[in-house]
Each structure stands twice: as structure tokens, then as C-alpha cells.
Amino acid sequence: MEFATLIFWIFAVILVGAALCAVGFRNIVHSALALVVVFAMAAGIYVLLNAEFIAIVQILIYVGAVTILILFALMLTRIAGSRQTNPANKLWPIAAVICAVVGATIIYAVTTSYHVVKPVVTAAETARQLPDGINNVVRIGQLLYSPTSYSYVLPFEIASLVLLVAIVGAIIIGKED
Numbered sequence: 001m002e003f004a005t006l007i008f009w010i011f012a013v014i015l016v017g018a019a020l021c022a023v024g025f026r027n028i029v030h031s032a033l034a035l036v037v038v039f040a041m042a043a044g045i046y047v048l049l050n051a052e053f054i055a056i057v058q059i060l061i062y063v064g065a066v067t068i069l070i071l072f073a074l075m076l077t078r079i080a081g082s083r084q085t086n087p088a089n090k091l092w093p094i095a096a097v098i099c100a101v102v103g104a105t106i107i108y109a110v111t112t113s114y115h116v117v118k119p120v121v122t123a124a125e126t127a128r129q130l131p132d133g134i135n136n137v138v139r140i141g142q143l144l145y146s147p148t149s150y151s152y153v154l155p156f157e158i159a160s161l162v163l164l165v166a167i168v169g170a171i172i173i174g175k176e177d
Contacts (some may be wrong), residue, residue, distance in 0.1 A: 008048055015041035032070050039063045053137045076174065 018037035025031045039062040046055035134142075144152050 004048055008045065011041045011044045011048070015045070028074055029071070032067060032074065035070070036063055036067050039067070051136065053140050056137075072170075072174075 015038055018034045018041065021034040022031045022038060025034060039058060043055040043058040043063070046052075046058060144156060
């Protein structure tokens with residue numbers, strides 16, 4: 001077994017276990033912390049796929065911003081006094097059946113599809129798709145800010161302005177107490 005394959009399986013097992021913990025824990029704060037592990041393991045899998053930029057974005061946005069937002073919302077709701085903040089739903093057997101059907105469908109699709117199995121592509125072959133000395137993070141930077149080709153600066157700045165307005169709105173709502 002190759003080292004990258006072994007690392008993938010370690011990340012995948014931890015990811016699935018943390019995902020089960022995130023939906024199974026009774027304490028909502030523990031569920032949010034298990035979600036941090038899920039996001040971190042997904043970032044690790046992205047690194048194994050040579051998608052460093054997506055891994056960095058996964059860590060910054062999901063582990064940093066989204067999880068902090070969830071914990072901030074939990075602190076604002078003030079669920080004091082209740083020991084069990086994530087109660088069990090009575091429809092879990094139906095959910096288990098639906099999950100089994102969806103899982104069986106995915107396994108069937110993966111095993112019968114002609115396009116699923118591709119030749120193994122090594123990291124060196126992937127790197128040859130870009131010019132020498134340029135990795136995918138550099139290429140994304142060139143696409144975002146290049147003055148010679150189409151630039152995504154305006155949509156990027158609009159998105160950052162929308163996020164700034166959302167942050168200011170969250171601060172104003174949080175200070176009204």
C-alpha cells in the first residue's frame with residue numbers, strides 16, 4: 001500500500017467517525033467541535049489531491065469562520081440549564097433506512113460506472129499540466145489578479161464587501177443586548 005493511500009484511509013476513517021460524532025453527540029458544543037475535525041480531515045484529503053488552495057480555504061473559512069459562527073450563535077442563544085442540548089429525533093429509524101438506500105445507490109453507481117475507474121495519476125503527472133515553476137495556488141492568483149487576462153478582481157471585491165456588511169450586521173445585532 002502506498003503511503004498516500006494509507007494517509008487517505010486514516011483521514012477518511014477519522015472524517016467519518018467525527019461526522020458520526022457531530023450528529024450523534026447530545027451536547028451541541030461537542031458536536032460543533034467534532035465538526036471542526038470533519039473540516040480539518042477534509043482539508044487533509046484536499047492536500048492529498050494536490051489542491052492546496054482548496055485545503056487552505058477549507059481551513060480558513062469552514063474551520064475558522066463557520067465553526068466560530070456556530071459557536072457564537074450557540075453562546076447568544078443561552079441554552080443554560082439544559083444538559084441535553086441536542087435531543088434525539090424520534091424518526092431516526094426512517095433516516096437510517098434512507099441513508100442505507102442512498103449508500104447502496106452510491107455503491108451501485110461506483111461499481112457499475114464505466115467512467116469511474118481511471119488510470120492512476122501521480123503527483124508528477126498532475127504537476128506537468130501547469131507550466132514549470134507554477135503550482136495551482138500561483139495559477140489561481142494569476143487568474144484572480146492578472147491585468148492581461150480576464151480578471152476576477154471585481155467579483156472578488158464584491159464578495160468581500162458583502163462579507164464585510166454581514167460582519168458589521170452581526171456585530172450590531174450582538175451589541176443590542
